[in-house]
Amino acid sequence: MKHVRVNSDRLWESLMEMGKIGATEKGGVCRLALTDLDRVSRDLLTEWCEAEGCSREVDAMGNLFFRRPGKSNSEKAVGFGSHLDTQPTGGKFDGAYGVLAGLEVIRTLNDHGIETELPVELVVWTNEEGSRFPPAMIGSAVFAGAFDLAYGHSRSDLSGKTMGEELERIGYRGDAVPEDHEYAAFFEAHIEQGPILESIEKPIGVVTGVQGVNWYDVVVVGAETHAGPTPMDQRKDALRTSSMILRDLYRIAENSGFDARLTIGEHRIFPGSRNTVPSRVEFSIDMRHPDLQEFDRIDEEIQTAVLSFNDSTDLEVTVERIWRSPPIQFNSECISRVRNAARTCNFAFNEMVSGAGHDSVYISSVAPTSMIFIPCDDGVSHNELENTSPEFAGAGANVLLHSVLASTGNYAWPNLLTFSVSEMRSLTYCALLAKKTSSRWSLPKARCS
Ligand SMILES: [Zn+2]
Numbered sequence: 001m002k003h004v005r006v007n008s009d010r011l012w013e014s015l016m017e018m019g020k021i022g023a024t025e026k027g028g029v030c031r032l033a034l035t036d037l038d039r040v041s042r043d044l045l046t047e048w049c050e051a052e053g054c055s056r057e058v059d060a061m062g063n064l065f066f067r068r069p070g071k072s073n074s075e076k077a078v079g080f081g082s083h084l085d086t087q088p089t090g091g092k093f094d095g096a097y098g099v100l101a102g103l104e105v106i107r108t109l110n111d112h113g114i115e116t117e118l119p120v121e122l123v124v125w126t127n128e129e130g131s132r133f134p135p136a137m138i139g140s141a142v143f144a145g146a147f148d149l150a151y152g153h154s155r156s157d158l159s160g161k162t163m164g165e166e167l168e169r170i171g172y173r174g175d176a177v178p179e180d181h182e183y184a185a186f187f188e189a190h191i192e193q194g195p196i197l198e199s200i201e202k203p204i205g206v207v208t209g210v211q212g213v214n215w216y217d218v219v220v221v222g223a224e225t226h227a228g229p230t231p232m233d234q235r236k237d238a239l240r241t242s243s244m245i246l247r248d249l250y251r252i253a254e255n256s257g258f259d260a261r262l263t264i265g266e267h268r269i270f271p272g273s274r275n276t277v278p279s280r281v282e283f284s285i286d287m288r289h290p291d292l293q294e295f296d297r298i299d300e301e302i303q304t305a306v307l308s309f310n311d312s313t314d315l316e317v318t319v320e321r322i323w324r325s326p327p328i329q330f331n332s333e334c335i336s337r338v339r340n341a342a343r344t345c346n347f348a349f350n351e352m353v354s355g356a357g358h359d360s361v362y363i364s365s366v367a368p369t370s371m372i373f374i375p376c377d378d379g380v381s382h383n384e385l386e387n388t389s390p391e392f393a394g395a396g397a398n399v400l401l402h403s404v405l406a407s408t409g410n411y412a413w414p415n416l417l418t419f420s421v422s423e424m425r426s427l428t429y430c431a432l433l434a435k436k437t438s439s440r441w442s443l444p445k446a447r448c449s
Helices: 008-019 036-051 096-111 138-143 149-154 163-170 196-200 238-254 292-307 332-344 359-363 390-407 421-437
Strands: 055-058 064-068 077-083 120-125 183-191 204-210 212-221 261-263 267-270 280-289 316-325 349-354 369-374
Touching: 008 036, 008 096, 008 390, 036 055, 036 064, 036 096, 036 120, 036 163, 064 096, 077 096, 077 359, 077 390, 096 120, 096 183, 096 390, 120 138, 138 149, 138 359, 149 163, 183 332, 183 359, 183 390, 196 204, 196 349, 204 332, 204 390, 212 238, 212 292, 238 261, 238 267, 238 280, 238 292, 280 292, 292 316, 332 349, 332 369, 332 390, 349 369, 359 369, 369 390
Parallel strands: 077 120, 077 183, 183 369, 204 349
Antiparallel strands: 055 064, 064 120, 204 369, 212 280, 212 316, 261 280, 267 280
């Protein structure tokens, strides 16, 4: 069982085939949620999954569940999957990779005639990107109960068409309910969408969680005066004060370690005249951190730092936190299955936190969940140039396969920390044997962990 490997070439061919649906001239994909192209991609996946003997259910949000039965079909299934919708100028891999890596897992189980103890399900979540129907990740959010169905159906695009109407139109408004799809474990494979794995030359990211995000609006109010006659010490210059606030904010981020992120992405100056002292400045803060305690500490430090300018200046400064999404910690058992799967396949890996949001954020609230990352070229994603390699795609799918097998009860992974000498010997042997018999998954850039 531990020597079973996916077919990386077949996976790559499926990725290229799926990438033709909505293909753009620059090599990317535009396949917005619930468009005709989304329907075509769902139809193609259905054809592929039915050819593998899977049954299909569709829920009221158009989430798709392809089931491969196991021996104990009344038990919870092991789920895996991602999304098929893309950004308007998206790539072939964001989302589609996790879905087709899941299909490759099912094909591999069939190739080897493996009957799993628990059933397995490949899931496609609707509208992960949120670019046609904001907000993002609506399908998985409704499934997990974070949004109700009426809210999901009422989300509309710029032309006023709602998700409910569009699901009906493309024939993907089904009647499955979340209660019929409870998972013993859930795994999502995804391209990293950042540069870390590539820069450290490791093919696998063991994703331990998703960082938290806080959004703030800051307003600094001073007074408009003439740029010429007003002496510097008699001004209420909103930009000058906001510059000092920004300096303090960047300092907070710099002093908060590698994992802290702080971005001022919007900054507006009023009245915006070169010979008038600015009376008002508005700016945004996007702050992120993966650790809840640090996340909350930095939150407090930011608000205190901003508000302190009410005392140190005679300007009026306000800060409002308009959104708080705390850090998500994935299930430790699922994380260790991914880690052990990477070790057994002899892939070097990096434990990391996702910088971007994913369907797994919502799924982790209703099922033990974790994610598997593979590198993408230059860390580029949400871009038509998004790319990875057949080797990395295959590596991630192999880790997914063995994470799934470890969860279906087909074999129990020994915890590597408690390996006996003989187990370690056989593990090393397995890795060497596999390297010798297949070059497909011994990656040029991979280092043994
Ligand atoms: Zn994605």
